[in-house]
Amino acid sequence: MPFPASVPELTDGVVLLRAHRPTDADGIVGQSNDPASMRWTTVPRPYAGKQAQEFLASIEAGWNAGEGNLHWAICEVSAPERYLGTIDLRERPGGTAEVGFGLHPDGRGRGVMARAVRLLACHYFTERGGRRLYWYAERGNWASWRVAWACGFQHHGLLPLKLAGLADVPGDPARDGWVASVGAEDDLGRPAAPWYVPPVLDGDDIRLRPWRESDSESVEAADHPAHFVPAGAIPTPENWAAWFERRLGVMSRGTSVNWCIADARSDRALGEALVFVHNGSLDAADTAELGYYLFPSARGRGAAKEAARLATAHAFTPREAGGLGLRRLVAETAADNAASNAVLESAGFTRWGHEAAATAPDGSIGPADHWERLAP
Structure with a gap:
């Protein structure tokens, strides 16, 4: 089926992952120009309506091709028209994949992204035959690691110069990256290890x-x-x-x-x-x-x-x-x-x-x- 009918809707009753819509463009622009998004992601600079339309077109092409990166829009069941972010699945040979995600400032602080990652991971393991899901982030991106940690990902360490620099900035250097993963048999509902905050x-x-x-x-x-x-x-x-x-x-x-x-x-x-x-x-x-x-x-x-x-x-x-x-x-x-x-x-x-x-x-x-x- 052509996009958007080819996009399976995933929900836990609170968060909904759905196909992107043309009306998501303004939210994508707002998210991409947010300081945190610009610091920790490789979104194009500058980012305006033109870039959002190109992004939406690439999402549709990916679903129609049935391979490569598969993207879902993140929203809440109570407001399915309100765009809160994007999560994507990048499948690799051998039963592995990578997850990528970004959240609009309006969606932060409520556990939305952790719910979205669990929905995508469960879909990948149960419906697409996946065996292991990987997460990468630039060294120091504690907010992204907090999401992966909450979903049971195991931290594997630092990969020097793993992540590419900004494509639209000539000579921008590669960045050190963190890597973590979760397997099909792991518990997505709880962290694999505690995150200690020392008591006073x-x-x-x-x-x-x-x-x-x-x-x-x-x-x-x-x-x-x-x-x-x-x-x-x-x-x-x-x-x-x-x-x-x-x-x-x-x-x-x-x-x-x-x-x-x-x-x-x-x-x-x-x-x-x-x-x-x-x-x-x-x-x-x-x-x-x-x-x-x-x-x-x-x-x-x-x-x-x-x-x-x-x-x-x-x-x-x-x-x-x-x-x-x-x-x-x-x-x-x-x-x-x-x-x-x-x-x-x-x-x-x-x-x-x-x-x-x-x-x-x-x-x-x-x-x-x-x-x-x-x-x-």
Whole structure:
């Protein structure tokens, strides 16, 4: 059947995916000129009625050809004439496909796009024989990742220079891309891993709170020995942007909870405390690792000891009470890191092992200590 009869309508009773209509043109123009769309997509610049008509014509041609990119307009069942965005399916050989989507500002903040992705994924898996659906987005596009995360996509990491630059801007460079996917047997109705937002934990002289972009003003040049901490683990004025993105990334994938250690009175960032796993996600673990550090000017006031006690208490608090519900915390230190060893002892950790020739974060070989604490 020719377009639009060839477009199957998909609905969950709240959101409707339907064929595009000529009356969608104004909404497409508005969406394409929205600052967020222009920042994170490759829509033509400038974008006016002419570009919208060309886009609608290409959508019709794709459906009539029955291959390539298949697009649906997104709307709500209660207002099927009101265009809220576009979602498309890009099928590949072998039972895989890619999903792309963009939402008009009028449709944001209500879970519309996550519903649309679930509808399309279910249609692809059950009606078109798909086996795996992939999502790509430019590095840093947290709103797009939040949608994919909510639909059960598993984050696979960063692909350097994966995404093409703007076609209508000569010399525009390629961008680093994130990739995630969901399979036909996966649960589309729930995330594959938690997205942690650190709770605020108040102490006497410090509080543990989420990191903020404005904390960049407090970071200091690192002065720790290279064998104490992995390269890049501590933020500096030079690496702040990449460091902050990595922290958000590991928490969005459920592998870590990262707190800023802040002064209780001024709220100035003093350092970091974290509880993390190297594999899997924290919600599926019974053992995790504790980490911490302070900026040079924050040392000598007991801030790391207080932060370790707060983070440890949260780690052992049952999940049903809002904690991490862990059975055991571990830590590893260089044997000559007296300050870090004192922090662990003050937090109730016991030294259970010693290596005479361990490989340090900088690749050097030297003595290291292993620590643990069990839940009360």
